[in-house]
Amino acid sequence: MVRAPIVDKDGVKRGAWSSEEDDKLMGYVQKHGPRKWRQLPSLAGLARCGKSCRLRWLNYLRPGLKKGNYTDEENDLIYKLHEMHGNRWSMVATKLSGRTDNEIKNHWNAHLKKQIERKSESSTQPKPKKLRPNIASDLEAKTEEFTGYCSTKFGIVESSSLSVQTSSSSSDANFGRLNWAVEEYDRSGYGDLWNEPFMWDGDDVSYVLDGSMQFSADNGMFSPQVHETTYDDYIDLFCSLL
DNA sequence: AATGACCTCAACCGCAGAACC
DNA sequence: AGGTTCTGCGGTTGAGGTCAT
Numbered sequence: 001m002v003r004a005p006i007v008d009k010d011g012v013k014r015g016a017w018s019s020e021e022d023d024k025l026m027g028y029v030q031k032h033g034p035r036k037w038r039q040l041p042s043l044a045g046l047a048r049c050g051k052s053c054r055l056r057w058l059n060y061l062r063p064g065l066k067k068g069n070y071t072d073e074e075n076d077l078i079y080k081l082h083e084m085h086g087n088r089w090s091m092v093a094t095k096l097s098g099r100t101d102n103e104i105k106n107h108w109n110a111h112l113k114k115q116i117e118r119k120s121e122s123s124t125q126p127k128p129k130k131l132r133p134n135i136a137s138d139l140e141a142k143t144e145e146f147t148g149y150c151s152t153k154f155g156i157v158e159s160s161s162l163s164v165q166t167s168s169s170s171s172d173a174n175f176g177r178l179n180w181a182v183e184e185y186d187r188s189g190y191g192d193l194w195n196e197p198f199m200w201d202g203d204d205v206s207y208v209l210d211g212s213m214q215f216s217a218d219n220g221m222f223s224p225q226v227h228e229t230t231y232d233d234y235i236d237l238f239c240s241l242l
Numbered sequence: 243a244a245t246g247a248c249c250t251c252a253a254c255c256g257c258a259g260a261a262c263c
Numbered sequence: 264a265g266g267t268t269c270t271g272c273g274g275t276t277g278a279g280g281t282c283a284t
Binding site for chain 1: 268269270271272273274276277278
C-alpha cells in the first residue's frame with residue numbers, strides 16, 4: 001500500500017521506507033532530537049530528503065503514536081473539532097493524543113466525511129416532499145434581496161456582496177443544517193420560512209418569523225418567542241446559514 | 243480463477259509563515 | 264530591511280489490498 005522505493009536523479013531515495021532506514025532515523029532522532037531536518041539525512045546516513053525524514057518521524061516513528069481503529073469517542077471528538085476548526089488537521093490532532101494530523105485527515109476523508117454524507121442522504125430520503133428542490137435558487141434570491149437591502153440601508157458596496165455556496169464540502173454541514181432548519185420550520189406548521197417577513201422596528205433591524213418563533217443558528221432550533229436582533233446579529237444569522 | 247472497481251493510507255507536493263543570516 | 268533557508272500544514276497521489284462480478 002506504499003509507493004515503491006525509487007532513487008531520483010539526485011540520488012535521493014523516495015517511496016516506502018525500509019526497516020534499516022527507520023532504525024537509522026530513529027537512532028539519530030533519539031540521540032539528537034527531532035530538529036535540523038535538512039541536515040539530518042546526511043548526518044544520519046540516509047539517502048532521503050529532510051522533509052521525508054520529518055514526515056516519517058512524525059507520522060510513523062514518533063513515540064506514543066496510537067495505531068488501529070478509531071473509537072466512537074475519538075470519532076465524536078473529530079466531528080466536533082472539525083465543526084469548530086474545519087480542515088485544520090494539526091489543530092484537531094493536538095486534541096487527540098496519539099493520532100497524527102495526516103492520519104486524522106485520511107480517516108476523515110475515507111470514513112467520517114462519507115458517514116456524514118450518507119446520514120444527510122438517509123435523513124432526507126424518507127420525506128423527500130419536505131426538501132424543496134428549488135431551495136438553492138430560493139436562497140440565492142434571498143441573498144440577492146438581502147445584499148441589495150444591505151447596500152441600500154447600510155451602504156455596503158457591491159464587492160462585499162454575499163455568495164451562496166451549495167456544494168463545497170466546507171459548507172456542506174451548514175447547508176445541511178439549513179435544509180434541516182427549513183424542513184423543521186415546515187414541519188412546525190407555521191408556514192413557509194422563506195415567506196416569513198423580515199421586519200423593521202424603528203431604526204433597529206428585527207427579524208420576526210411569524211411573530212412567535214425565533215430561529216437560532218447556533219443550535220439550528222426554533223423556539224416560541226419573538227426575537228429582535230441587532231444588525232450584527234442579523235448578519236451573523238444570515239452568514240451562519242450560508 | 244480472473245479481472246476490474248473501489249478503498250485505504252503512507253508518502254509526496256506546493257505553499258505560507260517563521261526563523262535565521 | 265531584505266533575502267534565504269527551514270519547518271509545518273493541507274491537499275493530492277498512487278500502489279497494494281479488498282471486494283464484487
